[in-house]
Amino acid sequence: MLSIGELAEHAGVTVKTVRFYSDRGLLPEAARSAGGHRRYGPEAIDRLRLIRSxxxxxxxxxxxDRVLDREDALEDVIAGQLKELGSQLAAMRWRQAALHLLRDCTAEERADRLRVIGTVAAPPDTAALARFWRRVLPVRLPARMVxxxxxxxxxxxxxDPTPAQVxxxxxxxxxxxAPCPPGHGWRPPAPERDPEYRPAVLYDGLGEAYQLVAPALRTGRAPHEGEALDCFVSAYAGAHGARDTPAxxxxxxxxxxxSAHPVMDLYWQLAAELATxxxxxxxxxxxxxxxxxxxxLSEQHA
Incomplete structure (x- = not known):
């Protein structure tokens, strides 16, 4: 049996450290001496070294405590710690970029930037953006589509954001x-008044058109007629029970x-700065x- 001092010496720690872990139940004592002093078995040395590591x-x-009680708990603990550290590092990188943003601007810009970035947590979440889209999208779209x-x-x-991305x-x-401007609705009113309007058909077709046009966007190809444009127009026509005609x-x-969609155009301008x-x-x-x-249309008119 080892006294608290002997255990501390074998493990290369202080008596205070041994007492600290013992008081918290990480290093249970094996017995007490006649004078009431703690005694530990030889296995306590390896346990104490593991605790220190x-x-x-x-x-x-x-x-x-979880790792000591369950041999399989270490993997879960490591995964949890890595996730927490990832969040902390993301917050630090966001704060660093925000500080650079405030440092590298004029005094006139600083007050406005402080006001804007002060409403965003570090690291930020996207809950407000998701709520915005739920207001914008037509009601009763299928859940998979939303x-x-x-x-x-x-x-x-x-x-790892740049100051401009922050x-x-x-x-x-x-x-x-931002609140909806007076007299306006987030959802475009015209299609909602159309008895033939089928929003699910529109968004299903738009999704296909966006996939078709993605390669041209990645390569920087100029807008042109073709399958992607035809699919795009057909999505709107089908949603309103119409045909794809020049008219x-x-x-x-x-x-x-x-010019009829300033809010959405501004949204996409800002979103583009965050995209790759x-x-x-x-x-x-x-x-x-x-x-x-x-x-x-211009080529047809010409």
């Missing part, structure tokens, strides 16, 4: 949380006029297809 990884006492739209339309905060995400967050394309071009060239946004796809439609 785990503590060098900054594991909390509760996690160490899911893919949210996945594609809500940009994830970069793991500002873009903060402004996007502010835009999503319908002219009406659709007027309806998709950029290999992951074009839905807004970039929509803009490419709108331009392709206008170009097609």
């Amino acid at each position: 785990l503590r060098t990884l900054d594991l909390p006492v509760t996690d160490i 899911s893919w739209i949210l996945d594609a339309a809500v940009p994830q905060p970069p793991a 500002l873009a995400f903060a402004r996007l967050h502010a835009l999503a949380r 319908f394309r002219r009406r659709l071009s007027l309806r998709l006029d950029r 060239p290999l992951e074009p946004t839905l807004g970039a796809a929509q803009d490419w297809l709108r331009t392709a439609l206008d170009t097609n």
Whole structure:
């Protein structure tokens, strides 16, 4: 049997350390001496060394207790710690970029930037952006459709953001949380008044059109007529019980006029700053297809 001093000497720690772990139940004593002093078995040396190794990884006492009680708990503890450290590192990188953003601007810009980024947590979440899209999307869309739209339309905060990306995400967050302008609705009213309007048909077709146009976006090819544009127009025509005709394309071009959708255009401008060239946004796809439609109509008119 080892006294507390002997155990401390064998393990290379202080008596205070042994007492600390004993008091927290990590290092149970084997017996007490006649004078009431703690006594430990020889296995306590290896147990104490294991505790020290785990503590060098900054594991909390509760996690160490789990590892000591269950041999298979270490893997779960490691996974949990890695996830927590990942969140902490993401928060630190976000704060660092935000501080650079505030440092590298004029005094006039600083107050506005402070106001905007001050509403976003570090690291930020996308809950406000998801709520924005649920307000924008037509009611009663199938759940699977809402899911893919949210996945594609809500940009994830970069793991290692630049100062410009911090500002873009903060402004996007502010835009999503802004109240609806008086006299306007987030959902376009015209299609809702059309008795033939079938939003599920529209968004299903748009999803296919966006996939078709993605290669052209990645390679920087200019907007042009073709399968992607035809699929795009057919989505709108099918949603309204119409046919794809030159007259319908002219009406659709007027309806998709950029000046009529300032909020959504601003949303996609900001989202584009958070995207990568290999992951074009839905807004970039929509803009490419709108331009392709206008170009097609101009060529027909000429």
